[in-house]
Amino acid sequence: MSSFHRRGAFQIAEAANGLIDPVLQRKAGINTALIGSWDEIAGGDFADCSRPERITWPRRNADRRGEAGGMEPGVLTVACEGSRALFLAHAQGELIQRINGFFGFPAIRQVRIVQKPVTPRGRPRRRLRPLSAGEKDHIAGLTAEIESEPLKAALERLGRAVYGSRKR
16 A cells, blocks of 8 residues: 555555556556556666567466466566667666566566567657758759659658758
């Protein structure tokens, strides 16, 4: 229980977590505490580009006497954006240690990384500055000989993003 229980008052987050945790546990094997603490667990290098998605627990096998075995560590699936997934894969050992430290027991034996966008849709993107005529001409010159229209359009968007994010 929360330390805020006085005269029938309680925190809304506590009530929401009480409702959400059983659903998350059943569907994804994960809880709101892990999701809420992810920024601290993942650290500054990966908090903005990753999020935990689910924990897959191994099936409990009965031992020879028919008794259920002990808790076995699971596999945590983490969504990570683009090329940062490669760096997260290299830091996997440290991430597993942090997660197990959070749980207080060896809950995770492996991290499975899936590449996908994790930026919340409601999060505002950084606004790009307007391009000068020279910058627009330079981008057009670089993409002039590209025959594939979808590729040309994608490279022009990339060029606008690169130039637009730089200071003049």
